[in-house]
Amino acid sequence: MTGVTAIPAAPTPFYLYEPERLAHAARRWKEAAAGRARLFYPYKTNRHPAVLDFLAREGFGAEINIEADLPEALARGISGDRLLVQGPAKTEELVDRVIAEEGTLVADGAEDLALILARARATGRPARYLLRLRTPQARVGQRAFGIGPADALVLARRAVRRGAPPLGIAFHLGTGIPSSAPYRASLRSASRTARALRGLGAPPAVVDVGGGFSSPAESRFDDRGRPLRAAWTDPETIVRDLSADARRSIGGADVWMEPGRAIVAEAFRLVCRVLRVRGGREVFVDASRMAHGFFIARGRHPVSFFPRRRGRAVDLVIAGPLGTDLDVLVRRQHAVAPKEGDRVVFAGVGAYNLIAANEWAGPIPPVIEWPARCPVAP
16 A cells, blocks of 8 residues: 555544645646646545545635535635536526526536526526537547537527627546547547637637546546556646647637546545455455445555465455445455455545445445544554
């Protein structure tokens, strides 16, 4: 477990939160974006209060999808051009509050745009909004969202006639994207829409390239279940390349980015205890994939055992206690088999695992901040 030689001697399972890792990742992104891009942290990635507090203090904007997140953002002083609201099913109440706070809404379809414009008329306030484009480079899970290029122009033309042009355009490709190629291809596709908007007298002032940037600590699987080795994780390179490409493709638009996984993934680990080793290869732990580490099985995460035992390494399966195939955390981990009572630590779990935690396999694990003044286990 890189950078950690001991763990708290606390009842398992628990999440280990390392603020220094969060600070390191966030400040690398902040330094890379200075003068090039505006950064928004997606609350749906991890809502741990200490994370939201720190990123707000560091000047990150908030990207939210649900109404319940708006008070959290406002309480941290985030409004105006630091507030970005996505999602295909916004309520009237959410749209009204965002318009009042002068935040930016992302129109996800014709109905969504109609609501935004209707509420702007009803409240007598202008609405700041982007048109989310559906790009062919998006991962399978994202292709149902956004507006096709032809439809976007029809909607934009109507909005311009009503005196309510879009502020710019946006797209989102998915999560754990390992290279720059899909982003660059999407920007080339978006450039055609940008040219048409300029022809309507509504040149895009903003292009939001979304998030989905990989964390160095983990890799994901593609749409066919094949591992994706992330080679594009350096914030300086990502911001430099995308901001330059965006300005070439879209013109003088401001570039917005939503790094979530890349900032928070490495700041959390899931610590659990071995309950049983069956047949020397099947390791059962007290953390559940279905309740505590749902996304671990969808990628590759560094795994460590405490104490570190010597012997012949074998291919291990690591599973939770629920007795179902859905509870398998890792199907192949080449390591020396642990013993009952040993600790197992999954690194890089800060993105989505904590936020998806539930009580199917028992109480939701606590979050323990590290380093902290508490007993440790070697």
